[in-house]
Amino acid sequence: MNDLVQIRKSxxxxxxxxxxxTPTHxxxxxxRVRILALVKALISLGHEVHLAFLRTAxxxxxxxxxxxxxxxxPLxxxxxxxxxxxxERIEDAWFGFRDPTYRHTLRIDDWFNPWALSRISDLHTQHHFDAVMVEYVFFSRALECFGPDVLKIVDTHDVFTDRHQLFxxxxxQPEWFSTTRREEARGLRRADVVVAIQDMERAFFSEISxxxxxxxxxxxxxxxxxRGRSPGSCMLFVASLNPVNNDALDFLxxxxxxxxxxxxxxxxxLLAGRICEVVADQPGVVKLxxxxxxxxxxxxxxxxVVPMRFGTGLNIKSIEALAHGMPLVATSNGSKGIEATPPIFLTGDTPEAFADAVVRICNDAELAARLSHDASVFAESWNARHVAALDAIIRGTE
Structure with a gap:
């Protein structure tokens, strides 16, 4: 692999x-970054990768x-x-009576259009796939197009059980997709293998499915x-536009x-990404x-800086920063799923602790250089471990 890590093909x-x-570009x-990385990793490992893009965005x-x-x-x-x-209407009424927040949940197939099944089946008829990976459990119905001779995988991205409660x-106000434990389990059971983005979620998915x-x-x-030079004081927050990131920006x-x-x-x-769209011009803030x-x-x-106050899943911002060899300050929520001993970044959950960690790095070039080095070493090991896990799933050697 050119931009990830070389491992022996088997x-x-x-x-x-x-x-x-979701598009890769x-x-x-x-x-989007995750899906693109998976595509590139599988290609680099020697697999023949096809992508059916359902145009929801x-x-x-x-x-x-x-x-x-x-x-x-493109479909x-x-x-x-x-x-x-x-x-189902009777069930919804009963569950809504017991829990008023139930109205924020969806059934697992509410976003899946059955019309897509025939198009996906046609692709399989033409190409005879050995394996199929569906992005997101709420599109898992697509796996019904494939028989027992095809390895069926759901790449989960996140836990969607009661996700609305986080908001x-x-x-x-809850946004995007939230479902019940029973519904998420139903979607996951359509797969032979479930892919989690971090170990804590792996345990949950294994338990329910x-x-x-x-x-x-x-x-x-x-x-x-x-940059690895004299101490500096430029912080960077990279974020797309969504409620979790908006909350982190407010905190920051x-x-x-x-x-x-x-x-x-x-x-x-420094702010990078679509998050800049909701920020007014102000002293000390540069919108890239x-x-x-x-x-x-x-x-x-x-x-x-990754000052996330809530959310689920691995925080991709943090692992990307480490892969760029950057000193990192994150909250506990912002660093979920990234475990290293000794620590390779600084943490802070209160404004005072977070700000203190930022100032320490900005004032101490030696500390910044050590964190930068440790970040790169960790990211290389991280890639090797997870690329090997991905290849083992596909080849059936796990």
């Missing part, structure tokens, strides 16, 4: 179909076609109208970007940045916008 290569409602959000289809050539299949897609049988606890569950963390290109701007600038008046906060290559942002920074 067993026969497989013909794999990845079914995704442009890489403006963490889920706009993407750079020319870039996807350049990557995959004739193995890229028109519309979200279906929600329908319920009489039994409600923070006083925010009874399926073989394997952790494949976020795969990251190793691109050391730390209102409570952390003022403490940092009180001790380092020259400190600047959406960049064609995030290395351009990392190269300007002295420390990366």
């Amino acid at each position: 067993g026969a290569p497989r013909r794999i179909l990845i079914i995704s409602p 442009p890489t403006t959000a963490g889920n 706009s993407g750079d289809e020319e870039a996807m076609r350049t990557l995959l050539g004739g193995r890229f299949y 028109s897609y519309t979200l279906p109208k929600r329908s319920r049988s009489l039994r 409600l606890r923070e006083g925010r 009874g399926r073989k569950t394997v952790t494949v963390g976020h795969l990251v290109p190793l691109r050391p970007s730390h 701007l209102a409570e952390i940045l003022p403490l940092v600038r009180a001790r380092l008046p020259e400190a600047r906060l 916008g959406v960049l064609p290559d995030l290395a351009l942002a990392y190269a300007q920074a002295d420390v990366v």
Whole structure:
């Protein structure tokens, strides 16, 4: 592999179909980055990768076609109208009576349009896939197109059981997809193998589904970007536009940045990604916008900050920062799923602790250099472990 890690190839290569409602390009959000990394990793391991893109969001289809050539299949897609049988309507009424927040949940197939089944079946008839990987459990119905001779995989990305509760606890309106434990289990059981993004989620998925569950963390290109010179005071926050990131930005701007600038008046906060769209011009904040290559942002920074206050799943921002060899300060929520001994980054859950960690790195070039080195070493080991796990799933050698 060119930009991940070389590992020994074993067993026969497989013909794999990845079914995704999310485009791989442009890489403006963490889920897109993950799917693209999986595609590249599988290709580099010698597998024949095909991608069926269900157009639930706009993407750079020319870039996807350049990557995959004739193995890229964009499929028109519309979200279906929600329908319920009489039994389901009665169940919904009962569950809603017992728990008023139940109204924020969806059934596992509410976003899957059965129209796509015939198109996916046609692709299988033409190409006879050895394995199929569906991105997100709420598109798992696509696995019904494949018989027992095909290895069926769900790449989960996140836990969706009661996800709405995370938002409600923070006083925010739930967004995107949330379901019940029973419904998520139903989707997962359609797979032979469930892929989790971190070990804590692996244990949960294994418990509710009874399926073989394997952790494949976020795969990251190793691109050391730390400036490694005299102490500096440029913080960087990379984020797309969603409620979890917006909350982190509020925390950063209102409570952390003022403490940092009180001790380092020259400190600047660099913002990269669509998060810039919701930030007014203000002193000490530089909006870089959406960049064609995030290395351009990392190269300007002295420390990366990930001040997430809630959310589930592995925080892709943190592992990407480590892969760029960047000193990192994160909250406990911002560093979930990344465990290392001794610690390879600094943490802080209160504004004071977070700001103190940032100031320590900015004032201590030796500490920054050590964190940068340890980050790169960790990211290389991380990639090797998770690429090997991915290859073992596909080749059936796990």
